[in-house]
Amino acid sequence: MKWFLAFGAQILLIAITFATPARAQADFRVTLLGTGAPPPLPDRFGPATLVEAGDQKLLFDAGRGATIRLFQLKIPLRNVGPLFLTHFHSDHVSGIPDIWLSGWLGAPWARRTTPFHVIGPVGTKELMTNLERAYAADIRIRIADENYPPEGVAVISEEFQKEGIIYEKNGIRVIAFEVDHGDAIKPTYGYRIEYKGRTVVISGDTRFSENVIKYATGVDLLIHEVAAIRPELENDAQVRRVMAHHTSPQEAGRVFSRARPKLAAYTHFVLLARPNVPSVTFAELTAQTRETYDGPLEIGEDLMAFEIDENRVTVKRWPSSK
Ligand SMILES: [Zn+2]
Ligand SMILES: [Zn+2]
Numbered sequence: 001m002k003w004f005l006a007f008g009a010q011i012l013l014i015a016i017t018f019a020t021p022a023r024a025q026a027d028f029r030v031t032l033l034g035t036g037a038p039p040p041l042p043d044r045f046g047p048a049t050l051v052e053a054g055d056q057k058l059l060f061d062a063g064r065g066a067t068i069r070l071f072q073l074k075i076p077l078r079n080v081g082p083l084f085l086t087h088f089h090s091d092h093v094s095g096i097p098d099i100w101l102s103g104w105l106g107a108p109w110a111r112r113t114t115p116f117h118v119i120g121p122v123g124t125k126e127l128m129t130n131l132e133r134a135y136a137a138d139i140r141i142r143i144a145d146e147n148y149p150p151e152g153v154a155v156i157s158e159e160f161q162k163e164g165i166i167y168e169k170n171g172i173r174v175i176a177f178e179v180d181h182g183d184a185i186k187p188t189y190g191y192r193i194e195y196k197g198r199t200v201v202i203s204g205d206t207r208f209s210e211n212v213i214k215y216a217t218g219v220d221l222l223i224h225e226v227a228a229i230r231p232e233l234e235n236d237a238q239v240r241r242v243m244a245h246h247t248s249p250q251e252a253g254r255v256f257s258r259a260r261p262k263l264a265a266y267t268h269f270v271l272l273a274r275p276n277v278p279s280v281t282f283a284e285l286t287a288q289t290r291e292t293y294d295g296p297l298e299i300g301e302d303l304m305a306f307e308i309d310e311n312r313v314t315v316k317r318w319p320s321s322k
Pocket of ligand 2: 087181
């Protein structure tokens with residue numbers, strides 16, 4: 001009997017061990033790695049969004065500092081991919097060499113042994129081929145000197161020509177859709193990510209876009225870019241050019257009001273300032289959004305995470321998000 005009890009307890013223990021995931025979290029989780037835009041702000045790195053679904057870790061854009069944020073999350077770089085690109089503005093791609101090449105190093109947080117996979121609109125192959133050319137010396141030296149596997153630094157680039165399903169694996173589906181970042185900035189895409197009946201949309205860089213509303217209607221989480229300025233800057237020609245490529249808080253509010261996501265969250269803050277004119281505050285940004293939208297809204301921060309369950313989206317702020 002004693003033996004039986006001990007044996008039973010052991011089985012129970014094993015059952016509990018298998019039932020408890022190593023990292024207690026939802027199986028569909030989105031983390032804002034970088035919520036900034038071109039300005040090199042220490043607290044808002046370049047655009048990058050991590051989407052974890054089951055055991056997959058997809059990355060959407062790789063702006064400045066994405067690798068640092070992944071390191072903060074203790075996610076080995078070898079486990080991240082594919083990388084999906086929205087468009088080719090440098091703030092969205094300048095972090096690629098870091099995650100690609102640092103991820104190949106022999107350190108425990110790196111050690112990629114399979115190719116780095118990048119999926120994006122037409123232009124992705126050219127970008128990646130040119131990066132391979134730019135870093136050819138490093139690649140050659142490390143293979144010869146440190147014996148790293150050439151497969152771990154190889155690149156697989158995939159391009160899509162038009163909107164539609166561009167990735168499907170283990171229950172996750174990624175749909176690319178066109179957005180409107182201005183006539184000269186094409187191609188530019190947003191992404192809709194579906195997993196087990198739950199859905200996230202990432203707007204990418206866009207001005208007010210009916211297509212974002214079309215693809216984001218009824219989603220769990222809509223992550224949207226935003227740009228705002230004080231009225232004093234409205235006549236500044238350069239500021240006007242930038243603003244014409246982005247979505248104002250009132251316009252974003254209209255998108256949210258029509259799409260009605262369970263939660264809307266801002267990222268990619270374009271809050272222009274000049275030496276004599278400060279940027280719009282987040283309180284003002286929220287108030288301007290409230291002119292056209294009264295639903296759930298979050299001002300995104302770097303490392304803010306969203307856990308998406310069947311019924312709700314839970315926001316976790318860093319460092320309590322783990
Ligand atoms: Zn941008
Ligand atoms: Zn852009």
